[in-house]
Structure formats: structure tokens, C-alpha cells
Amino acid sequence: MEIHDDNKRVIPNLSLIRTHVFDKVGPMDTTHNISMVRVNLEDGADTATLTATSLAQHAPPGKGRYPTGPKYTVGGEYSVDLVKDEAGVWKITKLALNVVWTLGDASLMGGPPK
Numbered sequence: 001m002e003i004h005d006d007n008k009r010v011i012p013n014l015s016l017i018r019t020h021v022f023d024k025v026g027p028m029d030t031t032h033n034i035s036m037v038r039v040n041l042e043d044g045a046d047t048a049t050l051t052a053t054s055l056a057q058h059a060p061p062g063k064g065r066y067p068t069g070p071k072y073t074v075g076g077e078y079s080v081d082l083v084k085d086e087a088g089v090w091k092i093t094k095l096a097l098n099v100v101w102t103l104g105d106a107s108l109m110g111g112p113p114k
Helices: 014-025
Strands: 002-004 029-040 047-059 072-084 090-104
Antiparallel strands (some): 072 090
């Protein structure tokens, strides 16, 4: 997984994705909206690419419903490489998030406050 923002970060394996992403975001009050999903797949191919836009809002655990509580919102674009395995199941081989814009308190995600 790659995250492209002010500092490009590469998270190379599932264990580190769990530690650096899921363990941090999982307990938070969040919404993640994915739209404009496009898949580029040629007939008979066993690889494909996918792009999508995203809007994700994050709040501390239990604080998401408070209108004036701390929030961090991210608008971005995902680029995904896929491969079809021997069983015919599509699997992600690369996932990159390009952060287009942010709004709010970045310290909620471990970054510097705004």
C-alpha cells in the first residue's frame, strides 16, 4: 500500500498495514465513501487496474456524532492493480492512495495539527 501526500509512504505488507492503518483507524468513528469506480480490463486478461475517488472523515472514538468535535477529512484517489489467481479470484497486488486535499485536525491521524 502506498499513501501519497506531503510525505510518500509505502507500507509493504499486510502485517504493517494492520499496524499502521487498521489499528489506528479501526477504533475511530469514520465514514469512507468510495465513488467513480472504474475498472480497466481487457477480454481474456488476468490483470486489471481500478481507479476510484474517496472521501473519508475521521473522528476520535465516540466523538463522530458531535458537530463541533475534532474531525479530519481526506479527499483522494485510489489506484489499484489486480491479478486473477488460479482459482479465478481477483486479488489486489498494489493499492495507492493519492491524497488530493485534507481538512481539519491532522493530529487525529498521528500527523501535525493544523
